[in-house]
Amino acid sequence: MIGKTREYPKEIMILEAIVRRFPPDDFRKADFEKKLYRKRAGYKGEKTLDYFLEQIDHSNMVILHDLRIPINSTHFQIDTLIITPHFLLIIDSKNLAGTLIFLPEFNQLIRIQNEIEEVFPDPILQTKIQASQLRAFLEKHHLTPPPIEYLVAISNTQALIKNPTNDKEVSYRVFRSANVTFKIPPFYNKHPQSLLSKTEMKKISKQLVKAHVPLVPDPKSMNLPFDNMAKGVQCPACEAFGMDYHQGKWTCKGCGHKAAAAHLQALRDYFLLYGPSITNKQFRDYMKLESTSTAKRLLACMDLTSLGTNKGRTYSPGKNFFD
Numbered sequence: 153m154i155g156k157t158r159e160y161p162k163e164i165m166i167l168e169a170i171v172r173r174f175p176p177d178d179f180r181k182a183d184f185e186k187k188l189y190r191k192r193a194g195y196k197g198e199k200t201l202d203y204f205l206e207q208i209d210h211s212n213m214v215i216l217h218d219l220r221i222p223i224n225s226t227h228f229q230i231d232t233l234i235i236t237p238h239f240l241l242i243i244d245s246k247n248l249a250g251t252l253i254f255l256p257e258f259n260q261l262i263r264i265q266n267e268i269e270e271v272f273p274d275p276i277l278q279t280k281i282q283a284s285q286l287r288a289f290l291e292k293h294h295l296t297p298p299p300i301e302y303l304v305a306i307s308n309t310q311a312l313i314k315n316p317t318n319d320k321e322v323s324y325r326v327f328r329s330a331n332v333t334f335k336i337p338p339f340y341n342k343h344p345q346s347l348l349s350k351t352e353m354k355k356i357s358k359q360l361v362k363a364h365v366p367l368v369p370d371p372k373s374m375n376l377p378f379d380n381m382a383k384g385v386q387c388p389a390c391e392a393f394g395m396d397y398h399q400g401k402w403t404c405k406g407c408g409h410k411a412a413a414a415h416l417q418a419l420r421d422y423f424l425l426y427g428p429s430i431t432n433k434q435f436r437d438y439m440k441l442e443s444t445s446t447a448k449r450l451l452a453c454m455d456l457t458s459l460g461t462n463k464g465r466t467y468s469p470g471k472n473f474f475d
């Protein structure tokens with residue numbers, strides 16, 4: 153069973169809103185674009201592994217996606233955790249392209265792409281650390297964990313994986329996502345003893361889901377050029393900002409495109425960048441709307457929760473507003 157699904161990360165949504173509305177002539181835009189590209193690639197790699205995991209029989213396991221668990225004064229993150237009666241298995245997915253050279257002697261991963269050589273932290277070591285943090289967390293909550301195994305999935309089919317020192321750990325722990333079906337059964341042979349009952353497996357799962365804290369970066373701490381960031385409703389056709397609202401539709405001044413619900417994305421961006429609450433006046437300012445009653449009508453038609461009355465009323469995203 154799936155104990156926790158993978159959701160589209162808030163961190164990526166925030167980066168998308170930043171890049172969409174960033175002043176085009178500000179040199180820092182490229183940094184945010186690069187970061188967004190990297191985060192999207194990572195997410196895509198995780199989804200690729202999910203796809204292959206869905207094809208295995210998981211009636212006797214609990215699969216938890218995307219965990220971020222507080223420990224001491226920090227957090228540890230696990231892309232995928234599989235709870236079986238015999239062992240726990242952490243799978244970290246990497247979606248790097250290019251030639252990936254594992255050099256475990258100094259815990260290095262070298263990536264060569266377009267003749268550029270980059271050093272990355274050793275993902276085997278990273279995953280091993282996650283395993284010890286997971287063990288510490290469970291023990292702290294009086295749950296006795298079975299052996300914890302860990303793997304590194306390479307999701308990018310274009311990647312060329314190299315293990316020049318023929319290191320056994322590398323060949324044992326690193327694999328291509330498509331191979332996950334064949335990677336898991338050997339762990340049952342390695343750990344033949346069934347140690348957890350269904351109830352105990354669920355208990356571990358529950359404890360982790362309860363402790364999970366999603367990563368929501370604060371745009372206020374990013375030194376963003378808020379005064380120069382684009383406001384208004386973006387045209388879905390030509391991407392220009394500042395559509396006009398007439399007779400129940402948004403119309404683009406530039407290309408003439410008409411869209412009824414284009415304010416939805418603008419309001420999402422507002423919440424992501426400025427915080428989870430908006431008044432009728434702030435909504436009108438941001439959307440460039442004149443009429444209070446039009447704003448009220450638009451706000452009433454979205455999945456929002458409201459608090460207060462009259463001018464003091466604020467609207468916040470409802471449960472499924474970002475879906």
Ligand SMILES: [Zn+2]
Binds near residue numbers: 388389391406409
């Ligand atoms: Zn347009």
